[in-house]
Amino acid sequence: MAAIVTDDGVTLHAEEVGQGEPLVFIHEFAGDHRSWEPQLRFFSAAYRCITYAARGYPPSDVPTDPAAYSQARAVADAIAVLDGLDIARAHVVGLSMGGFTALHLVLSHPDRVLSAVVAGAGYGAQPERADAFRTESMLTAAAFAAEGAAKVAERYAVGPARVQFQNKNPRGWAEFAAALAEHSDLGSALTMRGVQAARPSLYALTDELAKVRTPVLVLVGDEDEGCLEPALMLKRTIPTAGLAVLPAPVTPPTWRNPTCSTGPSTVSSPPWPAASGTPATPARSPTPPSASADRRTVRPRACRNAGGDPMGPSPFQIGGLAPQDTGPLVQGPAIAWTVPIPPRSGLW
Numbered sequence: 001m002a003a004i005v006t007d008d009g010v011t012l013h014a015e016e017v018g019q020g021e022p023l024v025f026i027h028e029f030a031g032d033h034r035s036w037e038p039q040l041r042f043f044s045a046a047y048r049c050i051t052y053a054a055r056g057y058p059p060s061d062v063p064t065d066p067a068a069y070s071q072a073r074a075v076a077d078a079i080a081v082l083d084g085l086d087i088a089r090a091h092v093v094g095l096s097m098g099g100f101t102a103l104h105l106v107l108s109h110p111d112r113v114l115s116a117v118v119a120g121a122g123y124g125a126q127p128e129r130a131d132a133f134r135t136e137s138m139l140t141a142a143a144f145a146a147e148g149a150a151k152v153a154e155r156y157a158v159g160p161a162r163v164q165f166q167n168k169n170p171r172g173w174a175e176f177a178a179a180l181a182e183h184s185d186l187g188s189a190l191t192m193r194g195v196q197a198a199r200p201s202l203y204a205l206t207d208e209l210a211k212v213r214t215p216v217l218v219l220v221g222d223e224d225e226g227c228l229e230p231a232l233m234l235k236r237t238i239p240t241a242g243l244a245v246l247p248a249p250v251t252p253p254t255w256r257n258p259t260c261s262t263g264p265s266t267v268s269s270p271p272w273p274a275a276s277g278t279p280a281t282p283a284r285s286p287t288p289p290s291a292s293a294d295r296r297t298v299r300p301r302a303c304r305n306a307g308g309d310p311m312g313p314s315p316f317q318i319g320g321l322a323p324q325d326t327g328p329l330v331q332g333p334a335i336a337w338t339v340p341i342p343p344r345s346g347l348w
């Protein structure tokens with residue numbers, strides 16, 4: 001465990017495990033650093049894995065000044081974590097709110113990002129939905145401030161974006177709901193107001209996105225209506241982006257596997273090769289799925305450079321399965337990797 005102090009004096013709680021190239025996980029609004037535990041257990045065999053609690057999420061500090069929360073500050077905090085752990089460059093995986101941060105890291109600090117996975121990001125980004133998203137975000141923030149996280153979690157955890165997970169995996173859902181109820185009332189409210197409601201639209205960043213040369217994998221569920229169109233926009237705009245769309249019945253709001261009882265499901269295919277100096281994980285035959293599991297194959301397009309020419313073997317055409325998972329695959333060559341994605345809400 002490490003205590004990272006940012007340039008504005010906020011202490012962030014960070015945890016790391018493993019050796020190799022750094023791999024940083026950035027959590028969603030309804031999650032925290034604990035959400036990535038299954039990923040840390042799996043990837044720490046070949047990578048130096050780092051996860052941290054964003055400001056406003058104990059055990060990190062919870063600043064009381066609303067001005068201390070913004071998308072720019074979220075990016076600066078991620079850089080503070082890299083600096084505090086003496087990491088020059090890292091692979092970055094972000095989910096929902098964390099996906100926005102990962103993408104902004106690519107835009108503003110490309111020299112610090114080896115590759116990025118941007119999962120379930122884009123809700124409220126479309127210009128015609130921006131006002132409704134801000135209104136909804138402010139109402140949610142007000143609820144956290146007035147009622148507290150424990151009370152809000154009672155209905156939030158059974159909302160339309162989470163109930164699928166509850167139906168498929170009651171034990172895993174209960175773990176998620178309990179963790180959400182422990183969040184800071186003030187931190188949740190200020191994060192929703194300053195980071196979520198006030199973040200810039202991805203559609204206002206298309207000129208910058210078109211200049212990206214960092215490998216980016218965009219992940220989205222095919223029923224995640226709020227993120228489907230933004231995901232397509234990111235794929236079409238970023239020259240080095242690959243897009244993986246997860247088919248039903250893997251519900252986009254939960255990103256959970258029906259057979260995984262204690263943590264997030266795995267969606268195979270990080271956009272990076274095996275870490276230098278570490279053995280690649282060979283492809284495996286999947287564990288026989290349960291009756292409720294539905295395993296399907298998604299094949300992302302090969303990565304191409306700005307001129308449209310193939311860049312060699314696509315970093316996105318890497319498939320595999322974590323030992324504990326029987327979920328959907330993104331299949332490719334013999335080298336197998338897995339990027340497990342935690343749950344997300346319909347909004348965040």
